[in-house]
Amino acid sequence: MVRKMIIKALVENTSDYEAFGCEHGLSLYIETSKHQLLFDSGASALFAENATKMQVDLSAVDLAVISHGHYDHGGGLKTFLAVNNHAKAYLQQKAFGKYYSRKPNGEKKYIGLDQALVANERLVFTEHQHIIDSELELFSGVKANRFVPTGNQDLLVKVNDTLKQDDFAHEQNLIIKEDGKTILIAGCAHNGIVNILEHFYTERGSMPDFVIGGFHLYNRSADRSENPKTVKQIGEYFLTTKAKFYTCHCTGLKSYRFLKGIMNEKIDYLSTGNEIKI
Numbered sequence: 001m002v003r004k005m006i007i008k009a010l011v012e013n014t015s016d017y018e019a020f021g022c023e024h025g026l027s028l029y030i031e032t033s034k035h036q037l038l039f040d041s042g043a044s045a046l047f048a049e050n051a052t053k054m055q056v057d058l059s060a061v062d063l064a065v066i067s068h069g070h071y072d073h074g075g076g077l078k079t080f081l082a083v084n085n086h087a088k089a090y091l092q093q094k095a096f097g098k099y100y101s102r103k104p105n106g107e108k109k110y111i112g113l114d115q116a117l118v119a120n121e122r123l124v125f126t127e128h129q130h131i132i133d134s135e136l137e138l139f140s141g142v143k144a145n146r147f148v149p150t151g152n153q154d155l156l157v158k159v160n161d162t163l164k165q166d167d168f169a170h171e172q173n174l175i176i177k178e179d180g181k182t183i184l185i186a187g188c189a190h191n192g193i194v195n196i197l198e199h200f201y202t203e204r205g206s207m208p209d210f211v212i213g214g215f216h217l218y219n220r221s222a223d224r225s226e227n228p229k230t231v232k233q234i235g236e237y238f239l240t241t242k243a244k245f246y247t248c249h250c251t252g253l254k255s256y257r258f259l260k261g262i263m264n265e266k267i268d269y270l271s272t273g274n275e276i277k278i
């Protein structure tokens with residue numbers, strides 16, 4: 001019998017269970033035949049608290065991936081490096097840039113990673129395509145061509161003391177290949193989930209079988225969902241890939257429900273405490 005891959009949502013914006021706290025952030029635990037891995041670490045130590053309650057042993061994780069340099073994905077990295085004494089953590093080369101968000105009142109808030117961690121010896125910095133082994137691969141460098149999340153407009157990077165629009169070069173995506181199945185995992189899909197899928201297709205000549213992650217169809221600082229017309233087009237595009245989608249976090253519940261109406265069984269929500277086997 002083929003062993004199934006297990007994916008558990010350690011933390012996400014919502015929770016289906018009273019026992020598991022939730023926060024604006026993302027953290028997934030993934031068990032494959034070769035690896036026990038952590039994909040993102042949420043905004044705080046909450047992912048580790050939930051992991052214990054879900055019988056996930058973070059000290060046994062052999063590899064961590066941080067999707068991009070925002071606190072809601074890498075805020076728990078310090079906790080992870082403390083509870084686990086050996087796993088390497090893979091981050092894109094630019095993950096420790098100085099990232100900010102612009103609030104509706106014009107205030108700029110630091111939303112980057114803890115700069116004190118940058119010299120940690122267990123961090124591995126990636127660029128473009130980074131092959132970890134026969135099962136795992138990371139890629140960055142996706143061009144934001146179309147369906148670019150409007151929420152990106154309020155996200156900035158500080159370069160030489162000047163704030164400018166973030167280009168999300170610090171964002172990487174994970175590919176898992178196991179038993180003939182290919183899984184694509186995105187953190188926030190700031191470069192646009194459609195562009196990420198097209199980049200994937202251009203590189204590999206096929207679409208993934210499963211797509212998991214936040215699709216950034218909600219602008220949190222403005223409390224506004226992506227235009228339903230755009231969400232509809234994205235949903236229709238998703239259907240052409242034939243993949244099964246699991247989404248959460250920055251997709252936002254409103255956009256998710258809209259996608260569900262278009263895609264039916266081809267999309268489901270992954271809430272804190274949920275587990276999927278694929």
Ligand SMILES: [Fe+2]
Nearest residue numbers: 070072188250
């Ligand atoms: Fe996020």
Ligand SMILES: [Fe+2]
Nearest residue numbers: 068070188190
């Ligand atoms: Fe983000």
